[in-house]
Amino acid sequence: xxxxxxxxxxxxxxxxxxxxxxxxxxxxxxxxxxxxxxxxxxxxxxxxxxxxxxxxxxxxxxxxxxxxxxxxxxxxxxxxxxxxxxxxxxxxxxxxxxxxxxxxxxxxxxxxxxxxxxxxxxxxxxxxxxxxxxxxxxxxxxxxxxxxxxxxxxxxxxxxxxxxxxxxxxxxxxxxxxxxxxxxxxxxxxxxxxxxxxxxxxxxxxxxxxxxxxxxxxxxxxxxxxxxxxxxxxxxxxxxxxxxxx
Amino acid sequence: xxxxxxxxxxxxxxxxxxxxxxxxxxxxxxxxxxxxxxxxxxxxxxxxxxxxxxxxxxxxxxxxxxxxxxxxxxxxxxxxxxxxxxxxxxxxxxxxxxxxxxxxxxxxxxxxxxxxxxxxxxxxxxxxxxxxxxxxxxxxxxxxxxxxxxxxxxxxxxxxxxxxxxxxxxxxxxxxxxxxxxxxxxxxxxxxxxxxxxxxxxxxxxxxxxxxxxxxxxxxxxxxxxxxxxxxxxxxxxxxxxxxxxxxxxxxxxxxxxxxxxxxxxxxxxxxxxxxxxxxxxxxxxxxxxxxxxxxxxxxxxxxxxxxxxxxxxxxxxxxxxxxxxxxxxxxxxxxxxxxxxxxxxxxxxxxxx
Amino acid sequence: xxxxxxxxxxxxxxxxxxxxxxxxxxxxxxxxxxxxxxxxxxxxxxxxxxxxxxxxxxxxxxxxxxxxxxxxxxxxxxxxxxxxxxxxxxxxxxxxxxxxxxxxxxxxxxxxxxxxxxxxxxxxxxxxxxxxxxxxxxxxxxxxxxxxxxxxxxxxxxxxxxxxxxxxxxxxxxxxxxxxxxxxxxxxxxxxxxxxxxxxxxxxxxxxxxxxxxxxxxxxxxxxxxxxxxxxxxxxxxxxxxxxxxxxxxxxxxxxxxxxxxxxxxxxxxxxxxxxxxxxxxxxxxxxxxxxxxxxxxx
Numbered sequence: 001x002x003x004x005x006x007x008x009x010x011x012x013x014x015x016x017x018x019x020x021x022x023x024x025x026x027x028x029x030x031x032x033x034x035x036x037x038x039x040x041x042x043x044x045x046x047x048x049x050x051x052x053x054x055x056x057x058x059x060x061x062x063x064x065x066x067x068x069x070x071x072x073x074x075x076x077x078x079x080x081x082x083x084x085x086x087x088x089x090x091x092x093x094x095x096x097x098x099x100x101x102x103x104x105x106x107x108x109x110x111x112x113x114x115x116x117x118x119x120x121x122x123x124x125x126x127x128x129x130x131x132x133x134x135x136x137x138x139x140x141x142x143x144x145x146x147x148x149x150x151x152x153x154x155x156x157x158x159x160x161x162x163x164x165x166x167x168x169x170x171x172x173x174x175x176x177x178x179x180x181x182x183x184x185x186x187x188x189x190x191x192x193x194x195x196x197x198x199x200x201x202x203x204x205x206x207x208x209x210x211x212x213x214x215x216x217x218x219x220x221x222x223x224x225x226x227x228x229x230x231x232x233x234x235x236x237x238x239x240x241x242x243x244x245x246x
Numbered sequence: 247x248x249x250x251x252x253x254x255x256x257x258x259x260x261x262x263x264x265x266x267x268x269x270x271x272x273x274x275x276x277x278x279x280x281x282x283x284x285x286x287x288x289x290x291x292x293x294x295x296x297x298x299x300x301x302x303x304x305x306x307x308x309x310x311x312x313x314x315x316x317x318x319x320x321x322x323x324x325x326x327x328x329x330x331x332x333x334x335x336x337x338x339x340x341x342x343x344x345x346x347x348x349x350x351x352x353x354x355x356x357x358x359x360x361x362x363x364x365x366x367x368x369x370x371x372x373x374x375x376x377x378x379x380x381x382x383x384x385x386x387x388x389x390x391x392x393x394x395x396x397x398x399x400x401x402x403x404x405x406x407x408x409x410x411x412x413x414x415x416x417x418x419x420x421x422x423x424x425x426x427x428x429x430x431x432x433x434x435x436x437x438x439x440x441x442x443x444x445x446x447x448x449x450x451x452x453x454x455x456x457x458x459x460x461x462x463x464x465x466x467x468x469x470x471x472x473x474x475x476x477x478x479x480x481x482x483x484x485x486x487x488x489x490x491x492x493x494x495x496x497x498x499x500x501x502x503x504x505x506x507x508x509x510x511x512x513x514x515x516x517x518x519x520x521x522x523x524x525x526x527x528x529x530x531x532x533x534x535x536x537x538x539x540x541x542x543x544x545x546x547x548x549x550x551x552x553x554x555x556x557x558x559x560x561x562x563x564x565x566x567x568x569x570x571x572x573x574x575x576x577x578x579x580x581x582x583x584x585x586x587x588x589x590x591x592x593x594x595x596x597x598x599x600x
Numbered sequence: 601x602x603x604x605x606x607x608x609x610x611x612x613x614x615x616x617x618x619x620x621x622x623x624x625x626x627x628x629x630x631x632x633x634x635x636x637x638x639x640x641x642x643x644x645x646x647x648x649x650x651x652x653x654x655x656x657x658x659x660x661x662x663x664x665x666x667x668x669x670x671x672x673x674x675x676x677x678x679x680x681x682x683x684x685x686x687x688x689x690x691x692x693x694x695x696x697x698x699x700x701x702x703x704x705x706x707x708x709x710x711x712x713x714x715x716x717x718x719x720x721x722x723x724x725x726x727x728x729x730x731x732x733x734x735x736x737x738x739x740x741x742x743x744x745x746x747x748x749x750x751x752x753x754x755x756x757x758x759x760x761x762x763x764x765x766x767x768x769x770x771x772x773x774x775x776x777x778x779x780x781x782x783x784x785x786x787x788x789x790x791x792x793x794x795x796x797x798x799x800x801x802x803x804x805x806x807x808x809x810x811x812x813x814x815x816x817x818x819x820x821x822x823x824x825x826x827x828x829x830x831x832x833x834x835x836x837x838x839x840x841x842x843x844x845x846x847x848x849x850x851x852x853x854x855x856x857x858x859x860x861x862x863x864x865x866x867x868x869x870x871x872x873x874x875x876x877x878x879x880x881x882x883x884x885x886x887x888x889x890x891x892x893x894x895x896x897x898x899x
Contacts (some may be wrong), residue, residue, distance in 0.1 A: 038734075038764035138639055165638035165761075165790055167805060168895050172851055179835045195765065199854030200834070218855060229854060231765060231793075238766045434686030438745070441650045443676040444703040597671075599652040 002065070004029050004156055004187045005050065010059035010068075012045050019045040021210045022059065027189065027203075029155070032182055034198045035191040036230075037207030038238055043191050044160070046207065050189070051158055052076050064155045077105065080149035080157035080186075084164055088145050090134035094125060097133055098148055105152035112151075119147045122180070139170030146177055150186060157181065159190040163197065175200055195231035204230070206237050213237045277539050278306040279363050281328040282317055287336035295348075295374060295388075299330065304366045321353055321395060322568055324558070328352045328363045345387045354397035355565045356405050359536060364392055396565050403476040408560035409533025411468055412553040415461050415491070416498045416527050421519035423457050423502025428515040437599065446597055454499045461495045462488075481567030487560065490573065493580050494556040498523075500587035501552075507594050527553045555579050601753060601784045602626040602649065607658035609644050618644040620807040622658075626786055626800075631779045633798035634788035635890065641807040642788035643683060646757045649786070650680050663753055679751035683758045685738040689731030693722055693741055696730055697748065704749035714781070715744045718774050736767025743774065754778065754785045761790060772797045792891040803894050810897035815890060822888040822896060824848060824860035829869075831878040840876045844869055851895055858892055859883075 005027035012020045020042040027033045037043040048054035050063055052072035061068040064078040088097050095116055102112035120126045123143050133141060142162060150157050163171045178188055198204050198218060205215040214221055214237055218230055227233045283299060285292045300307055308326050320326045331349040339346040350367055354360040371388050397404045430436040439449055472478040480487055501523060509515035528534060530548035537548050548554050555576040562568040602625060609619040619641040626632040634642045647653040649662055651671035660667040665674045687696050701708050722740050730741060739759055746754060760768040772794060779785055795801045796815045803810040811818055831837040834855060841850050841857055846865040851858050873881045
């Protein structure tokens, strides 16, 4: 099976500053790929390039078969994106938000209706279709945001620190949703600060100072660094970086 | 969209407000301008002319003055905008030479106003001339002799420079002050400043003082630029002007302080300054649209706008070269506003977050 | 040192209850953690204690002073680090420090030894503008600014949120050293693993305290036996364990599942999982962590 994401020496420079350097990796279909790194390590830059939001300075990349330089519009149509700020409109109801995003991705009205029912059932929000998003508790908003980001059935979904600040139970419910999506064949590309969430991923890459310092499954990384958990792996790698950074 | 009430207010409220304002309330038309008619001849012709002037909508004859000293004083006070003077033996001259001159003196510190009212007078006189000709008699030639006070060349600068001064100082002070304070709130540094032994009054002074300084510098820049490029010097005492300006600046600073208290975001602070201060200042100060011609309610409202009083002070000191005696009333009003606003804003300044 | 009694706070005229009925106390020299997710009410409590907000009901005392009546005294003697590292972005590290020192009526020199450990780490960058610092450095600078006047009580509102793992670890080491100098510290954090580093913690969610104790105490009070179950296909494992009757709780924790039973069905579960095709499944008894306890208390 062809990988859904392929990058080859992908680089982004802002003037003299190299935000992301020579990133080379592949993500297989149906994988949960964790993208870790400290703030400023280059994660956001890398993700923006992959989403077609930022043009790379050099190197190659293809997302869902589309070239990241010339086919950014097609990329945007084939991916889902959820950022930390949830991307939902507070002033609209749950149903309206789904309709809005469905419309953006060119879904037919019938399809939107069908998906809305499905979504509400899956999230157990049937009674809340007409509730303003602003009034939903944080955890619901996040779960809704995730579901909306894949309402158009994309192949890949990019999640930018989706579980910030939420209680442990809701976080796990969120990951249940992610697993559900993966079961249906969606590939998930997620960045997170929670090291235990790194363990939910099939493979993890750790960026340090703009470069990929490690890329492997959590189990193998722990073995490689003699660490008990991902936090210690990260600590090992990032600690050396701090002497160079700033 | 209909749920976002604030934006809705702006989208619909603003155009409606504008139409109401510009359509009904504000007009460049001159009506009921206060003038003085001095009739030294008091003959049949002058009486006819005077009654024609009286009858006209455009003028509101303030009083019948006698001496030229009185007239000069009235101009200085700004209570009259024009004086029409019929010299002695008016009708006699007409009879013998079929020609006579009427002296028309206009306050040209607002050149638009001056031009318009002198045109009206000319119109009235010419009508009289023509009418007298219809009766078959050779038409009269009553010629108005114009004199433009304070601004002989009818330049725009003497009118708009004071207006711009008021506007600029006002804008800088209220907007910059309110935004600066709200920015601290947004950043979170205000929290730390509050939870410290640092007395609240010092926080306020620290935020206001730089803007005071900047505004004074701005003031001098405007004055210098006007003098050099627009040939507009300060005829009166610069010291008095600076003193009154500082008073005005302080008033604006306190408005900025007041605005910052309720604004939660820098955007709100800026919008508040623009909507709340710039618009009324532009419209109700009197330099774009004459206040005398507005409906009564707007005239009353304009009394609340500090820049209106400041505008009067500047014109008197800068253009007419008047001194303390002429502006003490307006200065007192400004001082009163300043004190009141500071008292309110200091009381309401929140020592807590909610 | 710090006492709260029946504190209640609502926003929006009673529409939102941030804090329901909170009472607890912090001893002198204690490192006390408020652990809970966003919206739990942590920031609200901090603001009430630092006198920035008035509670709707209840009393609070800091250092012997009432938060309402004696707010001026409290403001003189506490150190406060609100969330978001509130620093002046355009000022350099050194300028920020000097500014806050002046605001607190002291100088950097006067209390330098208190902040020395921390400041030395950022001193090489003292001419860099605060806006250009990394999260970890901002955090250290903010801490220095809060300590500059040698406060007796330190209030730190989520000082480690959004900061990388390495800086977080260092930060807590700094806090321990400060505690050793006798400063009472009240810290809030959403990271459960940091709870273990405190003397005592209060687990808080939706404006209510779920539990207050030492970390060990809370762990000891976990009622069930907890097991970690591991298999190569975690998601399938999750589904299969959940489908087994007799499970009291089952939650994912990294590469394992933490499971507790209603009875003693450990063996039965293992057979069930073998049947489902998990050949390499392993189960071991574990000590619960703070997060396990938190989840348990949430139900």
